[in-house]
Amino acid sequence: MSKGPESRVFSAPCAVFIPPGTAHGFHFAPNSEGIVATVLADRLSLPLATDRALSAFFSQTRIVPVDGVDAGEGKHIDHLFRRILAESMEGSVGRDLMLDAHVTEVLVWLARAGARATLPDDGGVPTRDSGRLQMLETLIAAHFREHRSVGFYAEKVGVSVAQLNRIARQEAGASVTQLLARRLVDAARRDLIFTPTPVQAIAYSLGFQDPAYFNRFFRRQTGTTPGAYRETERRRLVS
Template identity: 85%
Template sequence: MLDVHVTEILVRLARAGARSTLQALHKAMTIDSRRVQALETLIAAHFREHRPVGFYAGKIGVSVAQLNRIARQEAGASVSHLLARRLVDAARRDLVFTPTPVQAIAYSLGFQDPAYFNRFFRRQTGTTPGTYRETERRRLAA
């Protein structure tokens, strides 16, 4: 009879431990999800300023390494990659839907040198801003 009670107590303890571990894991995932949402909001507000990753980590209240780990886990990319992606998305939109010269778009996105913007855009997309603009406008016109 004592064996039955000891077994029952051990089973209940194991279940309680597993439940608390799952709850802690769920809570951590929720916190990480909120941190990534906060990161995306900060990126949207500051991407034109070309802030370092440390700026975003400080605003969120974590270390740079921890923020990069969370970003890779939740968003599938590092913080610097998320920043570059946001810059390229804004550049693509401006190139296709505005008549603004490439040089002015570069300055509006916070680049000090339009030539560097051209290199950055080419590295990210595989094509120059001018070529991208022509190609996309032709595609949209067809």
């Protein structure tokens, strides 16, 4: 039995995020003002794939009040939306790249504001395991290019390899090895799309001694080669 449509009430100032593919409609009060930004789903894929917290936050419709955030932060969010509007109306060089950058920044600011607005009554004090996951993610960010073993990270966090994998699967839904692979792929994607660096040089910069192995690794993780991925994504940027 299908559910009927859900109605949600919101008031300004706020930002509303609606995930791709979600049927929706609005009924605005007279004299309402605002900006509607429609972003193609493939333009959201890279920033949401890059950060687990962003992906989780924007997996559903979100209404983020802006009046409760820091005044400077609220003005910055408003400024970003206006920059998106201005860029979309201009034909300047690099417009699509600038729009992607502004959209990514908007997503990050809204997720941060939304997370603070929905903290639990206990103040959102992290559990021991969530704290260990944050430590792991910090370590991965610092060392992922070095291709360290899982044991290296377990020792730094102060737990066994089995414990660290349990924490990673419980808190992040992936093993430590999978988290490391994701970080390498995310870095590779950014370099492939936004830099002219040759694939071979990208491989070396990510700690791969053999560019051919990097190609196999990337294809195993994404289903395509680095060269084909770069070509496809750059065509999307200029379309």
